[in-house]
Amino acid sequence: MNHTSGGLQLAGITKRFGSFTAVDSVDLEVRPGEIHCLLGENGAGKSTLMNVLYGLLKPDEGQIVIDGSPQNFTNPRQAMAAGIGMVHQHFMLVDPFTVAENLMLGREGGFVLAKDAARQRVRELGERYTMPVDPDAVIEDLPVGVQQRVEILKALANDAQYLVFDEPTAVLTPQEIDDLMAVMDRLRSEGRAIVFITHKLREVRAVADRITVMRRGRIVGQAAPTASEAELAEMMVGRAIDLRVAKEAAAPGEPRLVVTGLKVANTAGGIVVDGVDFDVRAGETLCIAGVQGNGQSELVDALLGNVTPLEGTVTLDGTDITRATPRQTIDAGMGFVPEDREADGFVAPFTIAENLVLNRSNQAPFAHGLALDLAEIDRNAVALREEFDIRAQSVHDPISSLSGGNKQKVVLARELSRPLSVLIASQPTRGVDVGAIEFLHRRIVSERDKGTAVLLVSTELDEVEALADRVLVMYRGRVVGIVSPDTPREVLGLMMAGVPLEDAQGAPRPGKEENHG
Amino acid sequence: MTTTHPTTLDVPLELDRTESAAARRARLSTGALMLVLGALMAWLGFGTSGDASYALSDAFAAVQLPTVALPGLPVVLVCALLTLLAGAGFVSGRLWGRAKASAATIAAAAIVLGFVTWAAAGRPFSFPVQNQLAGTIALATPLVLGALCGVLCENAGVVNVAIEGQFLTAAFTAATVGSVTRSITAALVAGVIAGVLMGAMLALFSIKYLVDQVVLGVVLNLFASGLTGFVFDQLVQPNSTELNRVPPISRLEIPLLSDIPLIGPVLFNQTILVYLAFVSVPVVWFLLYRTRWGLRVRSVGEHPEAADTVGINVRAVRWQAVLAGGVFAGLGGSFFTIGSSVSFIKDITVGNGFIALAALIMGRWHPVRAALMAVFFGFVTQLASQLQTLQTPMPSQFLLMLPYLATIIAVAGLIGRSRAPKADGVPYTG
Numbered sequence: 040m041n042h043t044s045g046g047l048q049l050a051g052i053t054k055r056f057g058s059f060t061a062v063d064s065v066d067l068e069v070r071p072g073e074i075h076c077l078l079g080e081n082g083a084g085k086s087t088l089m090n091v092l093y094g095l096l097k098p099d100e101g102q103i104v105i106d107g108s109p110q111n112f113t114n115p116r117q118a119m120a121a122g123i124g125m126v127h128q129h130f131m132l133v134d135p136f137t138v139a140e141n142l143m144l145g146r147e148g149g150f151v152l153a154k155d156a157a158r159q160r161v162r163e164l165g166e167r168y169t170m171p172v173d174p175d176a177v178i179e180d181l182p183v184g185v186q187q188r189v190e191i192l193k194a195l196a197n198d199a200q201y202l203v204f205d206e207p208t209a210v211l212t213p214q215e216i217d218d219l220m221a222v223m224d225r226l227r228s229e230g231r232a233i234v235f236i237t238h239k240l241r242e243v244r245a246v247a248d249r250i251t252v253m254r255r256g257r258i259v260g261q262a263a264p265t266a267s268e269a270e271l272a273e274m275m276v277g278r279a280i281d282l283r284v285a286k287e288a289a290a291p292g293e294p295r296l297v298v299t300g301l302k303v304a305n306t307a308g309g310i311v312v313d314g315v316d317f318d319v320r321a322g323e324t325l326c327i328a329g330v331q332g333n334g335q336s337e338l339v340d341a342l343l344g345n346v347t348p349l350e351g352t353v354t355l356d357g358t359d360i361t362r363a364t365p366r367q368t369i370d371a372g373m374g375f376v377p378e379d380r381e382a383d384g385f386v387a388p389f390t391i392a393e394n395l396v397l398n399r400s401n402q403a404p405f406a407h408g409l410a411l412d413l414a415e416i417d418r419n420a421v422a423l424r425e426e427f428d429i430r431a432q433s434v435h436d437p438i439s440s441l442s443g444g445n446k447q448k449v450v451l452a453r454e455l456s457r458p459l460s461v462l463i464a465s466q467p468t469r470g471v472d473v474g475a476i477e478f479l480h481r482r483i484v485s486e487r488d489k490g491t492a493v494l495l496v497s498t499e500l501d502e503v504e505a506l507a508d509r510v511l512v513m514y515r516g517r518v519v520g521i522v523s524p525d526t527p528r529e530v531l532g533l534m535m536a537g538v539p540l541e542d543a544q545g546a547p548r549p550g551k552e553e554n555h556g
Numbered sequence: 557m558t559t560t561h562p563t564t565l566d567v568p569l570e571l572d573r574t575e576s577a578a579a580r581r582a583r584l585s586t587g588a589l590m591l592v593l594g595a596l597m598a599w600l601g602f603g604t605s606g607d608a609s610y611a612l613s614d615a616f617a618a619v620q621l622p623t624v625a626l627p628g629l630p631v632v633l634v635c636a637l638l639t640l641l642a643g644a645g646f647v648s649g650r651l652w653g654r655a656k657a658s659a660a661t662i663a664a665a666a667i668v669l670g671f672v673t674w675a676a677a678g679r680p681f682s683f684p685v686q687n688q689l690a691g692t693i694a695l696a697t698p699l700v701l702g703a704l705c706g707v708l709c710e711n712a713g714v715v716n717v718a719i720e721g722q723f724l725t726a727a728f729t730a731a732t733v734g735s736v737t738r739s740i741t742a743a744l745v746a747g748v749i750a751g752v753l754m755g756a757m758l759a760l761f762s763i764k765y766l767v768d769q770v771v772l773g774v775v776l777n778l779f780a781s782g783l784t785g786f787v788f789d790q791l792v793q794p795n796s797t798e799l800n801r802v803p804p805i806s807r808l809e810i811p812l813l814s815d816i817p818l819i820g821p822v823l824f825n826q827t828i829l830v831y832l833a834f835v836s837v838p839v840v841w842f843l844l845y846r847t848r849w850g851l852r853v854r855s856v857g858e859h860p861e862a863a864d865t866v867g868i869n870v871r872a873v874r875w876q877a878v879l880a881g882g883v884f885a886g887l888g889g890s891f892f893t894i895g896s897s898v899s900f901i902k903d904i905t906v907g908n909g910f911i912a913l914a915a916l917i918m919g920r921w922h923p924v925r926a927a928l929m930a931v932f933f934g935f936v937t938q939l940a941s942q943l944q945t946l947q948t949p950m951p952s953q954f955l956l957m958l959p960y961l962a963t964i965i966a967v968a969g970l971i972g973r974s975r976a977p978k979a980d981g982v983p984y985t986g
Contacts, residue, residue, distance in 0.1 A: 095865070116867025131862035133855050134978070144855055145866030147848035193866075308576035 045106055046070045047092075047123075047201050047232060052101035054087055061087040063256040064101065069201060074223060074233045076243045078262075079253035080275055080472045081443060085236045086128070088253075089203050093125045094118035105201070116145075124199025128206040130190045132178045138189050139174040142196050164192050170222065183332070184215040191222065202226065203234045208242055212330045213500065213532030220246050238275070238473075240268040241501070276473045284477075286484045289508040292321035295492035296342075296461045301351035303334070303341045311337045313516040314351070319461065319492035324483070326507030326524070327496045330535055334516035335496045336378060339465050342494075343375055344368045356460050369398055374454035378465035378496065380443070384450045387439040391431055392420035394438045395453050419456070427452040428478060444475025451479060455486055462486055465496040480505060500528055575649070586965055587646030590663050593961060594639035597670045601632035606678030612818055614686050621817055628677030635670025639663045664962045668939065671958055675946050683946065688938055689822045696934030697833045697895065698723065698905075701888030702912025703919065703926040704840045705751075705881035710921055711844060712877030713857035714762050715981040717773025719885055720909025721780030722754040726889025728784040731900035732792065734893070735801045743803070743894040744829070744887065751886020752879050754780065759878040763871050766983035777909070785902045792900065804897045805829070829895040832887060840884075840923040853877045857977035860984045870984045888912070921976060936960065 047069040054062040062084045069075045079085050090096045092103060094112030103110045105121050112118045115125075125131075132141050139157040142164075148156070161174035170188045178186060187207065194202055204223070208216045223233055223246055237243060243250055243264070250262040252274040260274050272280045296319040303312035311334040319325045327335055340346040342353055344365045352361045355371050363371065377383035385394040396405045396416050404415045420434035427448045431441060438449055447467065454462065464483060468476040483506060487493045497503050503510055507524040512534040520540040522531070533543035575583070608628050612621035642663035645651045651659055676683045702719045709716035729750035734743030757776060761767040792799045805827045814824040844850035852873050855863040860870045892904050911933055919926030940958075 115865050131865045133859045133862055144851060145868055150848055152846055306576055308579060
């Protein structure tokens with residue numbers, strides 16, 4: 040370890056939560072003027088490590104050294120004073136406050152708020168870092184990309200020399216990701232050090248100067264940005280991973296799910312799905328791609344019957360289910376993997392066995408009259424645990440004791456354990472480790488091959504490319520276009536920002552090529 | 557890596573809007589209520605004869621204003637028509653934004669004016685307008701102070717259902733200390749300390765021990781009722797001449813302003829507590845929206861994690877807000893005894909703390925709106941008691957209900973985008 044002046048060193052950091060060691064004697068060094076990628080799966084300990092660095096958590100062992108002097112942070116204020124800034128995954132912005140109020144919070148100056156000075160400061164910062172933003176805009180009215188810009192400015196307002204970006208790309212469009220990368224590049228060239236936390240291999244290779252990989256709380260190795268994605272994935276997971284999903288070409292049959300002119304309002308009355316038409320055929324996967332919050336969730340809610348559409352029709356195998364209740368759509372053969380697994384996917388305190396029959400707990404063979412057939416429920420659970428490789432000690436454990444990937448396997452197992460006409464899966468691999476992603480993807484493909492119509496909602500282009508037979512791009516509640524999955528990423532990215540297919544194809548290619556033209 | 561994409565997402569979201577199911581239900585039911593009341597008023601209106609007289613000043617006023625006589629039949633019918641029109645507007649769904657708010661306000665005013673005119677028409681008594689206004693101020697004073705207490709607590713993320721308990725302990729303490737010391741100032745200070753101490757219990761259990769805040773509030777109310785009742789029975793009652801003889805509070809007349817006819821005596825010849833209540837509203841507004849402390853209070857009530865990550869001590873700020881709220885609740889509670897020169901009796905606050913809470917919620921956690929709602933509640937309560945004295949042919953229970961119907965209608969027009977602080981009632985464990 041190099042203890043000369045300059046740079047940030049974490050030495051032997053250990054953080055335990057009870058008997059669980061989240062971070063296990065980790066050494067990490069970040070030098071000024073570099074982008075240091077911290078790569079690892081969800082739960083590998085990256086965020087815990089950074090929360091220690093930011094003074095939000097106190098390490099049980101180890102030391103933080105900045106520019107040669109050891110630090111002992113007990114709160115974020117001290118970390119900020121030492122030059123550490125953090126761009127949080129879940130933005131630390133107060134929604135009803137303006138941009139200026141958010142930037143002044145915690146460093147307001149005098150007792151009476153100097154709002155004009157704060158506005159001026161926002162403008163100056165925006166100009167200095169070429170991230171202009173309206174100081175009087177209220178955060179909740181701003182798109183996520185701009186909110187993130189505010190979050191970055193907040194860190195820079197403190198003149199942070201060491202910036203931590205925690206999964207910054209999760210909520211951005213591909214174009215916004217490019218912009219973010221450009222910002223990170225500029226900050227690096229100013230001599231600031233950046234820690235970039237992610238689990239997306241493509242981004243790592245694009246910007247990193249050095250890569251450190253974490254697994255289960257430990258550092259498992261360093262890699263150069265020239266390392267292949269397969270190599271990085273193997274380091275992350277600890278075994279060789281097949282990043283490509285093997286699948287045959289689709290053999291689409293008759294349309295099973297047909298949606299025409301669908302219009303849906305959210306609870307506040309905003310029209311968030313505006314005249315959407317599509318169909319999903321037997322034996323094909325239609326992928327709805329788009330940045331989060333462009334109406335996908337409400338569309339799925341309407342299909343399932345959670346929300347009654349304002350206009351339009353939905354038919355399933357020729358039956359009109361536009362105004363059906365969830366019970367009716369389930370009975371009509373609709374399987375559903377919800378996007379918010381923890382909230383909508385299962386009942387956390389229930390056992391794995393109980394969760395596996397949630398959708399059929401009122402019918403044979405699991406129920407006779409008012410009584411549940413517990414033996415049958417157990418038999419079902421043991422069989423599904425085997426088939427879906429659910430890693431649990433016992434099917435009588437509460438589902439909350441499982442990892443994200445295994446919870447999702449329970450949800451998918453429950454939905455696929457009965458004959459389906461349509462499977463709707465929203466973000467089925469979000470927050471799931473790479474190993475489980477591989478398994479979940481294979482099961483979705485095999486369900487398609489059985490002749491089920493699969494509707495997959497995803498914001499991850501990797502997932503879209505891996506699974507889709509057709510890609511429907513959604514933007515602000517409308518269908519921008521339905522294209523083939525081998526459409527270039529740049530074109531898909533532009534479509535996700537609302538540019539129609541023809542214009543997107545004609546647009547200059549982003550990135551390096553542009554500099555030649 | 558400089559790129560120039562058409563980042564169309566930089567434009568703020570502009571969605572077409574339609575009505576949410578909840579808003580639709582609220583609109584239709586309010587409209588239906590207006591139509592029913594309008595129709596009832598019209599039916600009553602045709603049976604109205606004679607004039608309704610409104611006495612603008614009482615017999616003791618320096619400047620005597622005339623008694624205004626409104627012709628019963630046309631006034632009631634016009635009010636009925638306005639209410640029906642507003643109701644029709646609500647039911648048809650043609651009203652938006654400002655027009656909707658105005659229609660609701662007009663309908664509420666028309667309902668009050670129409671029914672009062674009907675009730676007063678052809679009676680030997682005139683409706684005492686100045687009494688109505690003076691009573692409004694008296695009833696609203698503790699409500700305004702209680703609502704401000706709630707505004708401070710809840711903007712910091714602590715639900716305060718215990719305003720009633722704070723009122724009661726403050727009323728008791730102020731009465732006892734005032735009786736012993738014969739000093740209004742000492743009594744008010746004691747009342748404030750009692751309010752702050754109750755606030756400290758709320759803060760201790762909700763912020764430090766993370767107790768469910770609604771349950772805690774209910775328990776604190778029961779505690780306050782039990783404690784004051786017990787001490788009153790055991791100690792105060794047997795020695796009531798020493799311990800429960802409240803010193804009279806004097807009125808402070810503001811020169812010139814108090815000479816304005818009608819409103820002068822009502823607004824500018826009041827006790828110190830009333831002035832304090834109404835000055836507190838802009839003070840709390842300024843504290844919350846124009847100072848460093850207020851920004852921090854609102855941030856810990858909305859997104860405590862964000863406040864924490866910029867180095868704000870979330871628990872400390874919440875403590876401060878709850879204790880500051882206790883000051884206002886303490887003043888509000890003192891009004892029931894010291895402020896009105898009334899001896900303490902058990903449960904003297906009779907649910908006013910809950911009405912303050914209602915004003916806070918209907919005022920959507922904003923100090924000025926909450927104070928306006930408090931004044932409105934004071935107005936309708938006073939109106940209900942005035943109407944009882946007019947000896948109308950209508951059952952008095954129905955008349956007592958009217959002001960609250962008017963409240964519901966007035967509030968229906970005020971529904972906007974503001975909402976409860978996001979972390980209201982959520983303990984901070986980080």
